[in-house]
Amino acid sequence: MLDMAGISSGAQVTRVVKRSEELKAFDLGALDDVLARASHHPGAGRLRHALEAHRPDPAFTRSRVERRFRRLVRAAGLPAPAMNCVVAGLELDAYWEAERFAVELDVYATHGDPGSFELDRLREDDLLLHGIETIRVTGLRLKREPRATIERVAAHLQRRRRELA
Numbered sequence: 001m002l003d004m005a006g007i008s009s010g011a012q013v014t015r016v017v018k019r020s021e022e023l024k025a026f027d028l029g030a031l032d033d034v035l036a037r038a039s040h041h042p043g044a045g046r047l048r049h050a051l052e053a054h055r056p057d058p059a060f061t062r063s064r065v066e067r068r069f070r071r072l073v074r075a076a077g078l079p080a081p082a083m084n085c086v087v088a089g090l091e092l093d094a095y096w097e098a099e100r101f102a103v104e105l106d107v108y109a110t111h112g113d114p115g116s117f118e119l120d121r122l123r124e125d126d127l128l129l130h131g132i133e134t135i136r137v138t139g140l141r142l143k144r145e146p147r148a149t150i151e152r153v154a155a156h157l158q159r160r161r162r163e164l165a
Contacts, residue, residue: 002034005043005050013043013050028054029098032079033161036154039077048077060084065105065139066093072142076150078157088130090123099160100132103153107139133160 001020005013020026031051035044061067061083073094074080081094081103094103104120124134135156142149 001031002038002041002043002047005047006041007043008046010046010049013046014053017047017050017054026054029161032098035077036079036158044077063105063107065107065142068146069094069103069105069137069142072146072150073153076154078150078154087132088127090127092127092132092134095132096157096160099157099164101157101160102127102132102134104134104136105139105142106136 001013001016004016008016017026028051031047035048035051038044061070066083070080070083079096081096082092083094085092085095087095087097087102092102093105095101104123106120120136127134133156135153137149137153
C-alpha cells in the first residue's frame with residue numbers, strides 16, 4: 001500500500017484501504033508500523049491521510065501541555081494517541097491502545113504535592129498490573145526538549161510493538 005500510495009492519488013489510496021477492509025485484510029497496527037519505519041517515503045503522507053478515517057477521534061485535550069504534546073506527536077508522524085481516555089478505570093493523558101502504552105503529562109502545579117506524588121505511583125503500579133506501561137513527561141521537558149522527548153516516545157512505542165508482537 002505504501003508503494004502504491006507514492007504513485008497514486010489520495011482518492012485511489014482511500015479506495016485501496018477501503019477494499020482491504022472489505023477483504024478482511026486491513027491491519028491498522030501493521031500499517032502504522034510501516035509508516036513509522038518509512039516516514040519519509042513518497043507515499044507516507046497519502047497513506048497516513050487515508051488511514052485517519054479509521055482512527056477514533058483522539059483530540060479531546062484539557063490543557064496547553066496536552067495540545068502541544070498531541071501536535072508534536074502528529075508532526076513526528078507517529079500515530080495519534082487517544083487523549084484523556086479511561087482505561088482500567090483510570091484516566092490517561094495519552095494512550096496508544098495497540099501498544100498498551102501511556103504517557104502521563106505532568107506539571108508541577110498539579111503533581112507537586114506529596115499526596116499527588118503518592119497517587120501517581122499507585123496509578124502506575126495499577127496500570128502495570130493491567131499490562132499498560134506508562135512514562136511521565138513533564139511540561140517543562142516538553143517545552144525545553146520537544147524533539148528529544150518525542151523521539152523517546154517513538155522509541156518506547158517501537159519497543160512496545162516488538163514486545164507485544
